[in-house]
Every structure is written in structure tokens, then in C-alpha cells.
Amino acid sequence: AKGESFEDTIRTVENYADVIVVRHPEEDSAVRAARVAEIPVINAGSGPWEHPTQALLDLHTIREAKGRIDGLNIALLGDLLYGRTVHSLAFALANYDVKLYLVSPPQLKMRRDVLEKVEGRLNYVETSDLKSILPELDVLYVTRVQKERFPRPEDYEAVKDAYRIDREMLRDAREDLIVMHPLPRVTEIATDVDETPHAWYFKQVRHGIYVRMALLALVLGAL
Incomplete structure (x- = not known):
């Protein structure tokens, strides 16, 4: 706020807390914070690059709904270029045996650097045809x-x-399909989906509380 560096801010704030949670518009913000901090740093969103805690709660939600992650067919839909949640989720899903569909307009295809990091570890297909x-x-x-x-x-x-x-549209889907969204939504999911068994996006919010509480407990040595 007064011209100090990001690193100086981190070094100052760490004297007031036991954990630093960083959300910042620059892609390398969490990495830079972790390099200089002597306390745990949690990445709560680094520009358009990553959102790791969202990926953790997304995995928890999928497992809660399906009882497993391996063997599932999963689609990431919409803004795969700038959407940091889908970048982190793709990285996370590379640790599982899933088939991943990357569905987007040509202008918003998944970042090449994301695909390079999961190459050979993730079975994925790029398409623009959701139907x-x-x-x-x-x-x-x-x-x-x-x-x-x-x-x-x-x-x-x-x-x-x-x-x-x-x-x-969901009449063509499996009865047990779950629809997820990191929120907020605008018009991409109609409100008439909210009362169907497919809707899991508000449950994701609750799962986020549990997962982030567990993460804080973990880095503070309580687990």
C-alpha cells in the first residue's frame, strides 16, 4: 500500500500469524510467498493459474457423491484458459484413473502448459461438443x-x-450425473437445475469448509 515489496509484506505478516493464506492476482504469488515465509503458506488462488484448495474440495465432493474417483468419466466445461480451478483440478485428477473431457470454445481451450504437466499421466480428450x-x-x-x-x-x-x-439438456444425461461448479455462476447453469439430484454445486461450498479446516489443522500439526 505504501510501495513496499510483496516479499516484505509476507515477512511482516508472518510475525502476526501461524499460517498465511494468499489470494493474489499474480500467478507466482504463492510460490514467492513460500520462498520467504518461515510459516506455512496456503495458496487460495494465484491469478488465472491455480486454486489448489478448490481442487481438494472438488475431489472430496466427487468422492462423497460417487464413492470413488478412479474409473469415472469427468468433463471440465467452459473457461479452461483462464479458469484457475480447472487447472488445479486437472493436476489433481492426473493422480487417478479417470477419463477427462476438456470441453470449451476454441478461444478458451485448456492452457498448453497445464497439458504439458499432465502429459502421459492423464487420459484426456479436447472437444467443443458437450452434447x-x-x-x-x-x-x-x-x-x-x-x-x-x-x-x-x-x-x-x-x-x-x-x-x-x-x-x-440433462434429460440426455445419466440419472446419477453430478453437476459441479466452483461458483459464482452467472447464466451457465439454469436455476431449474438447482432442485434436481444432479445439483452438487452448493454442497461443494459446505465441503470447502470441511476441507479447508482439515488443511489448516494439518499444517498446524493438529492432524
């Missing part, structure tokens, strides 16, 4: 097209309504 794969899915993870990430308004307008999940 053709929907009947195969166990998990549909929907993301918001993030207006704030686009340098030009016209680029956002071109893709903002690329996908919309509603009850009519």
Missing part, C-alpha cells in the same frame, strides 16, 4: 466465463453464452 459426450459423463464440472479476465469486451461477448446447462 455428444454428455450421456457418458459421471461428473460435469461447469465454470463461468470470467469477464474480468478478457482484455477486450468483444472477446468476452463472443463466448459468454457458449454453454448453458438446464433441465432439458
